Amino acid sequence: xxxxxxxxxxxxxxxxxxxxxxxxxxxxxxxxxxxxxxxxxxxxxxxxxxxxxxxxxxxxxxxxxxxxxxxxxxxxxxxxxxxxxxxxxxxxxxxxxxxxxxxxxxxxxxxxxxxxxxxxxxxxxxxxxxxxxxxxxxxxxxxxxxxxxxxxxxxxxxxxxxxxxxxxxxxxxxxxxxxxxxxxxxxxxxxxxxxxxxxxxxxxxxxxxxxxxxxxxxxxxxxxxxxxxxxxxxxxx
Ligand code: SF4
Numbered sequence: 395x396x397x398x399x400x401x402x403x404x405x406x407x408x409x410x411x412x413x414x415x416x417x418x419x420x421x422x423x424x425x426x427x428x429x430x431x432x433x434x435x436x437x438x439x440x441x442x443x444x445x446x447x448x449x450x451x452x453x454x455x456x457x458x459x460x461x462x463x464x465x466x467x468x469x470x471x472x473x474x475x476x477x478x479x480x481x482x483x484x485x486x487x488x489x490x491x492x493x494x495x496x497x498x499x500x501x502x503x504x505x506x507x508x509x510x511x512x513x514x515x516x517x518x519x520x521x522x523x524x525x526x527x528x529x530x531x532x533x534x535x536x537x538x539x540x541x542x543x544x545x546x547x548x549x550x551x552x553x554x555x556x557x558x559x560x561x562x563x564x565x566x567x568x569x570x571x572x573x574x575x576x577x578x579x580x581x582x583x584x585x586x587x588x589x590x591x592x593x594x595x596x597x598x599x600x601x602x603x604x605x606x607x608x609x610x611x612x613x614x615x616x617x618x619x620x621x622x623x624x625x626x627x628x629x630x631x
Contacts, residue, residue, distance in 0.1 A: 399536040405544055409447035412518055412537045418530045421519035428465045428520060442472035448514030448541050449474050453548045455510045455628040456493070457594070458484070459538075459559040461601065462517040462526055469520035473502040474513050475602075483602045484513075487617040491625065510630045514541055516562035524603075531562060538562065539569045546570065550628040552594050553620060556601035557582040567593050584616065587623075595627045 398415075402408035416422050429443025446463040463469050467478025475481035476499040485506070489497035493511045498504070517526040517534045526534075542549065554560040560582035564575040573591040580588045586598035599612075599620045606612040625631075 396536045399540040402540055402544070405448070405452050405541070408537070408540055408544060412445050412447050415445050415518065415537070417533050418519060421517075421521055421526070421530055424465075424522050425469055425519045428469055433466045436466060436470055439470065441470045443469060444472070445518035445537075446472060446474050446515065446520075447518070448512055449476075450508035450512035451510055452512075452545065453510075454508075454512035454545050455548050455550045455630055456512075456624050457542070457545065457549055457552045458511065458513045458555060459552055459563060460513065460515040460555045461524065461558045462515050463520045464524075465520045468515075471500075471502055473499070474515055475499060476502065476504075476506075479604050479607070480602045483607050483612075483614075483617070487602075487614060487621060490614075490618060491621040493621065493625075493630075510628065512541075512545060514538060516559050526558075531558075535562070535565055535569075539566055542566050543570050549594050551597060551624045553597045553599050553624050554582070555599055556603075559601075560586075560596070560598055563596055584612070585620070585623075597624055597627070 398411050402411050425443050429441035446468040464478045468474045471477040475484050481499045485494050485499040486497045488494035493509050495507045499506050516538055517531055518537055554563055567573040567575050571593040573593045582598050584598060584600045588596045600606045
């Protein structure tokens with residue numbers, strides 16, 4: 395699997411390769427079970443039921459790093475943060491920031507495009523209860539690392555959505571940039587900022603999950619502030 399990721403010469407190649415990954419037995423079983431049973435509201439739809447590749451610009455200066463696809467969102471539509479409430483909040487914010495051409499993301503053929511931005515997850519398959527194991531996170535890491543390597547020439551800022559994504563970034567520093575991760579690791583927090591060496595700046599942002607957005611822990615204004623900061627650090631107009 396590491397070799398397959400490393401062999402990918404461009405994003406299209408990587409997207410095709412990751413879509414055909416079966417390295418984690420528990421997650422393969424779960425993504426396929428969800429795709430078979432379905433949610434009642436989507437009974438008539440054909441679920442993707444496979445790993446979900448990254449999405450967005452190949453020359454992105456900003457990347458958004460999430461945890462994993464949602465069972466009935468990305469795992470259904472085949473595009474990350476697409477077809478679920480988290481995506482509704484995220485893409486509305488990206489549209490307000492001028493980084494998305496439309497405020498919604500409902501299906502892989504809905505015409506959505508991103509400017510200067512790429513979105514991907516630390517784990518590419520939907521996990522039960524949104525909780526990948528540490529072993530699954532580590533098994534999936536080469537896909538993330540290769541994707542970052544492919545956009546490295548332009549990438550300036552990474553927005554980590556939640557503590558899991560924040561923690562998943564440190565191994566990228568070592569493997570992709572040859573930068574020793576800081577020790578102790580900076581704590582995750584909304585608005586946390588780390589910069590070091592040749593690596594992109596890292597910004598922390600509460601995850602756009604319903605748990606945070608429905609309770610007001612994460613508001614549209616807070617997201618706007620994070621993306622304004624990301625654009626400033628990335629030099630995006
Ligand atoms: S989580 Fe990652 S490594 Fe595991 S099966 Fe899915 S794509 Fe492959």
